[in-house]
Amino acid sequence: MPKKRIPRSKLRFTLLKWHRRIGASLAVIVILLSVTGLLLNHSDQLQLAQEKLTSRWVLGMYGVKAPIPAQSFFVEDRWFRGVDKHLYVDGVEVGYCLNLKGVVSLGRLLVVACEKNLILLTSELEVVERLSEPHGLPVPFNRIGLQDGYLVVDAEHPNKPRRFDIDQLSLTPLLENSVQWSASLDTPQPLQDIIASVYTVDDLNVERLLLDVHSGRFFGPLGVWIVDLSALLFLFLSCSGFWLWWRRR
Amino acid sequence: MILTFVTLLATAKGVYLTTDQFLELAFTQKGIDKKVEKKSLWLDKSIKQTASAILDRPYHGLRVRYWVQGSDTAWILEEIGKEKPITIGVHIHNNAIASLRVLEFRESRGGEVRHSFFTEQFDNISLTSENRLDAAVDGVTGATLSVWAVKKVARLALYFHQLTPYAQKTNTSQ
Numbered sequence: 001m002p003k004k005r006i007p008r009s010k011l012r013f014t015l016l017k018w019h020r021r022i023g024a025s026l027a028v029i030v031i032l033l034s035v036t037g038l039l040l041n042h043s044d045q046l047q048l049a050q051e052k053l054t055s056r057w058v059l060g061m062y063g064v065k066a067p068i069p070a071q072s073f074f075v076e077d078r079w080f081r082g083v084d085k086h087l088y089v090d091g092v093e094v095g096y097c098l099n100l101k102g103v104v105s106l107g108r109l110l111v112v113a114c115e116k117n118l119i120l121l122t123s124e125l126e127v128v129e130r131l132s133e134p135h136g137l138p139v140p141f142n143r144i145g146l147q148d149g150y151l152v153v154d155a156e157h158p159n160k161p162r163r164f165d166i167d168q169l170s171l172t173p174l175l176e177n178s179v180q181w182s183a184s185l186d187t188p189q190p191l192q193d194i195i196a197s198v199y200t201v202d203d204l205n206v207e208r209l210l211l212d213v214h215s216g217r218f219f220g221p222l223g224v225w226i227v228d229l230s231a232l233l234f235l236f237l238s239c240s241g242f243w244l245w246w247r248r249r
Numbered sequence: 250m251i252l253t254f255v256t257l258l259a260t261a262k263g264v265y266l267t268t269d270q271f272l273e274l275a276f277t278q279k280g281i282d283k284k285v286e287k288k289s290l291w292l293d294k295s296i297k298q299t300a301s302a303i304l305d306r307p308y309h310g311l312r313v314r315y316w317v318q319g320s321d322t323a324w325i326l327e328e329i330g331k332e333k334p335i336t337i338g339v340h341i342h343n344n345a346i347a348s349l350r351v352l353e354f355r356e357s358r359g360g361e362v363r364h365s366f367f368t369e370q371f372d373n374i375s376l377t378s379e380n381r382l383d384a385a386v387d388g389v390t391g392a393t394l395s396v397w398a399v400k401k402v403a404r405l406a407l408y409f410h411q412l413t414p415y416a417q418k419t420n421t422s423q
Contacts, residue, residue, distance in 0.1 A: 044393050
């Protein structure tokens, strides 16, 4: 029995019909991929990696919630709190601070100890400077305190508290052990709520968002499958488009 | 295995020089037997504005520390490449860069800037009146942001040096 063949005109018509349908339905995805791709190609020039995500909705899509650590310090009527890698004073982000270890008031300055550096702040919360290992400080810190108006730093190595002169950048041994160490307190709930509303994550930036939208990951596993399916349909469109053009030559 | 090896090569995170090592390299090579002193430079509003213009971002800080030997100064400054700060040491002699070294690199990409083929390009470069480097520095493919960060720090150190009494000393003796 002779094999039944589909007429070429019918095949062409069916292919054209599906080419159009698939092309129209993929328009949104093509636009999305083109725009995100273009932006990602110029990410360095546009400094997209430096633009932190602040939208609560977008951060919520990533499942970001402000961590609530116990470490808070109350100095000069202000709450100092380390959240993730940031220092917040009364709910306002002041700067980078990995693991807040203590805060003391030293003359007209506020000295904030993070794990690997000291931040000197004015009473207006302006950063005077950041001191770290290059300035002769022993790091990482365990805690800081005061003794007779001098700053005392207690680092892991050597495990012996010492006075640190923030002007001369010099360390001297303690003559006595009566140190008033900076102690943490429970953070009031209203302050926790403020921090939760302004909290951002360093690794989540516009570049990361664009990459995740481009790959479909932003929309979860279904998004990845949709982008995969779209890629296969793009292949189909390329082949069908080429075939249709070839037949009409 | 090859991939792991390539990844390890590409990952350039690490401390390459400590402060003491950098200062020793900077100040002992010339055989000058003078004491290295720690100094502070206070920054007023106009200085901060210029520093912000050089860095292309707001400059935070009112005081910068530096080290002096004779009329040479050494600066250890940090600037973010892509996401994390790069610690860079700049030794200035006669108002020009005598040496520039990457002390610590924390990013996962762009670590090529620590190599001498890149850092040696800064030798003898000084600042123009518009606070720009007076010679071209070639970039490194794939390390654009790190290259920008190092160039900014070089400009900032030269600018800060100009504000110290040691720059004036050099100028008057020339």
